[in-house]
Amino acid sequence: MKKIRIFDTTLRDGMHAVSHGFSVDDMVRIATALEDAGADTIEVSHGDGLGGSSYQYGFAAHSDEEYLKAVSAHLKKTKLAILLIPGIGTAEDLIMAAECGVKVARIATHVTEADVGQQHIQLAKEKGMEAIGFLMMTHMVPPEKVVEQTKLFESYGADAINCADSAGAMLPKDVEARISLLKANLNIPIGFHAHNNLGLAVGNSLAAIEAGADYIDTTLRGLGAAAGNTPHEVLVAVLKKMGMDVQEDLFKLMDAAENIVQPLMKRPLDIDKYSLSIGYAGTYGSFLLHAKRVAQQFRVDARDVLMELGRMKTVGGQEDMIVDVAYRLSKVKN
Amino acid sequence: MSNKIKVAIVGPGNIGTDLMYKILKRSKFMELAYMIGIDPDSEGLKRAAALGIKTSHSGMEEMLQDEDVKIVFEATSAKGHYINAPIYLEANKIAVDLTPAAVGPYVVPVVNMGNLLAEKNVNLVTCGGQATVPIVAAVSQVQPVLYAEIVSTISSLSAGPGTRANIDEFTETTSKALEIVGGAKKGKAIIILNPAEPPIMMRNTIYTLVENNPDMEKITESVNAMVMKIQQYVPGYKLKVPPIWDGEKITTMIEVEGAGDFLPAHAGNLDIINSAAFIVGDTIAEYLLKQGSNKV
Numbered sequence: 001m002k003k004i005r006i007f008d009t010t011l012r013d014g015m016h017a018v019s020h021g022f023s024v025d026d027m028v029r030i031a032t033a034l035e036d037a038g039a040d041t042i043e044v045s046h047g048d049g050l051g052g053s054s055y056q057y058g059f060a061a062h063s064d065e066e067y068l069k070a071v072s073a074h075l076k077k078t079k080l081a082i083l084l085i086p087g088i089g090t091a092e093d094l095i096m097a098a099e100c101g102v103k104v105a106r107i108a109t110h111v112t113e114a115d116v117g118q119q120h121i122q123l124a125k126e127k128g129m130e131a132i133g134f135l136m137m138t139h140m141v142p143p144e145k146v147v148e149q150t151k152l153f154e155s156y157g158a159d160a161i162n163c164a165d166s167a168g169a170m171l172p173k174d175v176e177a178r179i180s181l182l183k184a185n186l187n188i189p190i191g192f193h194a195h196n197n198l199g200l201a202v203g204n205s206l207a208a209i210e211a212g213a214d215y216i217d218t219t220l221r222g223l224g225a226a227a228g229n230t231p232h233e234v235l236v237a238v239l240k241k242m243g244m245d246v247q248e249d250l251f252k253l254m255d256a257a258e259n260i261v262q263p264l265m266k267r268p269l270d271i272d273k274y275s276l277s278i279g280y281a282g283t284y285g286s287f288l289l290h291a292k293r294v295a296q297q298f299r300v301d302a303r304d305v306l307m308e309l310g311r312m313k314t315v316g317g318q319e320d321m322i323v324d325v326a327y328r329l330s331k332v333k334n
Numbered sequence: 335m336s337n338k339i340k341v342a343i344v345g346p347g348n349i350g351t352d353l354m355y356k357i358l359k360r361s362k363f364m365e366l367a368y369m370i371g372i373d374p375d376s377e378g379l380k381r382a383a384a385l386g387i388k389t390s391h392s393g394m395e396e397m398l399q400d401e402d403v404k405i406v407f408e409a410t411s412a413k414g415h416y417i418n419a420p421i422y423l424e425a426n427k428i429a430v431d432l433t434p435a436a437v438g439p440y441v442v443p444v445v446n447m448g449n450l451l452a453e454k455n456v457n458l459v460t461c462g463g464q465a466t467v468p469i470v471a472a473v474s475q476v477q478p479v480l481y482a483e484i485v486s487t488i489s490s491l492s493a494g495p496g497t498r499a500n501i502d503e504f505t506e507t508t509s510k511a512l513e514i515v516g517g518a519k520k521g522k523a524i525i526i527l528n529p530a531e532p533p534i535m536m537r538n539t540i541y542t543l544v545e546n547n548p549d550m551e552k553i554t555e556s557v558n559a560m561v562m563k564i565q566q567y568v569p570g571y572k573l574k575v576p577p578i579w580d581g582e583k584i585t586t587m588i589e590v591e592g593a594g595d596f597l598p599a600h601a602g603n604l605d606i607i608n609s610a611a612f613i614v615g616d617t618i619a620e621y622l623l624k625q626g627s628n629k630v
């Protein structure tokens with residue numbers, strides 16, 4: 001059986017779960033443990049990518065540069081990756097990352113807007129980085145549209161693409177439909193990024209692998225936006241039981257998840273009614289903590305806010321609309 | 335016709351064409367004399383020609399030599415304006431630049447038009463800048479703004495190939511204008527494209543952090559007054575969420591619906607930068623006319 005490349009984004013998507021508050025030391029401890037367990041690639045940055053530190057998404061405890069420099073200095077074999085969302089981060093951030101020793105740049109756009117990432121894919125290649133086109137919210141469009149947009153990334157020179165279920169809204173058949181069509185139409189590796197809002201993160205990752213996915217995103221303990229991502233240690237255990245070629249040390253991953261990541265968690269990563277609402281409505285996963293906070297401020301139910309944001313077809317990054325909707329609901333109520 | 339200043343539009347795309355209709359419909363002090371492009375089959379050139387405006391697809395010589403043309407609107411691209419800016423200056427024409435080139439100082443008409451009347455080249459920042467900088471300026475008028483952050487969300491349909499190919503120019507230019515024109519010590523800008531159908535109206539969220547506790551009454555008054563001023567030239571500019579203080583930052587939300595002169599209503603982002611360009615042109619034209627009459 002073929003080998004799956006496992007990406008660990010505990011230090012990027014996991015930042016959502018801790019309100020972007022990891023200390024530099026937390027990051028270094030997690031990164032070191034991942035390298036020790038044999039992790040292939042780890043992603044580090046604000047949860048919303050380079051330049052994400054803001055009122056809109058929450059301020060990180062440290063700058064992207066501080067995190068990247070510190071983690072980079074401790075990695076020997078494991079590759080260091082970043083995420084950049086054009087419109088939030090810029091070419092300048094990408095150049096900074098390259099100078100910090102980042103080897104993999106994932107350029108993320110909404111599933112219909114790949115063309116805004118052309119200059120960043122090309123700049124990443126110029127800087128000698130592996131460039132991956134990352135499409136968010138792929139549940140919102142039919143599989144054919146995902147293919148069309150990933151082909152744009154391929155034409156810009158992307159080395160691989162990633163199909164993300166940013167809302168954790170997909171069923172296994174939705175994942176299968178997208179990944180198999182991508183495999184049939186593209187010549188570069190295909191990745192998949194799951195969220196667990198419907199309890200399907202591991203199952204959907206397996207559906208992706210069966211449909212031909214080459215890369216899978218994970219986080220230790222599942223730490224990530226809303227109900228979290230595919231847990232790294234769980235996926236490795238499952239793949240080993242399936243007899244797949246996985247070189248990583250399962251017990252070391254388990255220990256890192258249990259002993260390092262879990263104590264840093266601010267809340268249990270279960271599927272509460274709000275995470276479930278996100279998966280059910282197909283709303284961007286990172287809205288969760290913002291919606292809970294804003295709903296409290298305006299004395300409305302966060303579930304109503306999240307369902308309305310789904311109905312409005314908001315996309316990743318529109319955290320400001322949470323305030324808009326909560327304000328509107330509070331006016332109706334009072 | 336001597337009570338109007340002759341102007342030209344270079345770049346007959348969506349922006350240039352919409353601007354043409356704005357000038358024809360509403361200008362008190364400008365007469366649109368030329369529309370210049372490079373493609374003979376351009377829809378914008380055809381529309382201009384049908385309206386009796388002189389058009390060219392093979393150079394600007396005639397326009398440049400026409401001494402009566404005092405103002406040129408640049409609606410090409412940043413690259414185009416880098417090449418054209420010295421040519422306009424040489425021909426003694428004032429450039430009103432709608433591209434991100436920023437050869438001249440930023441102009442946001444409700445904030446700093448009065449200081450820039452004698453400039454030879456002014457730049458319209460970005461659509462997001464035109465929508466948000468005035469709000470930051472309104473807060474600055476009450477209390478020093480330490481940090482201003484804006485988020486502009488526009489419909490995918492209204493983001494042209496130029497914006498898409500260089501989205502960083504939006505964030506960088508808008509951030510700078512929040513500081514230079516808005517008065518914030520530090521600015522940050524974010525842009526989001528939303529493909530929803532039917533297309534969404536342009537949305538803008540403005541976060542400001544002020545020195546000391548904010549005087550919300552005065553800030554609300556100042557923001558309301560600013561919104562009314564903008565509505566005089568962009569009727570579709572609406573305050574969706576009035577300034578709200580959450581103990582740290584002040585959040586204000588604006589929606590911009592386009593006037594529908596040529597572009598559809600969801601292209602409020604294009605309408606606001608075009609409306610600003612129109613006001614800048616008309617104000618400069620009025621200034622030139624007054625100067626002229628003083629000389630006589």
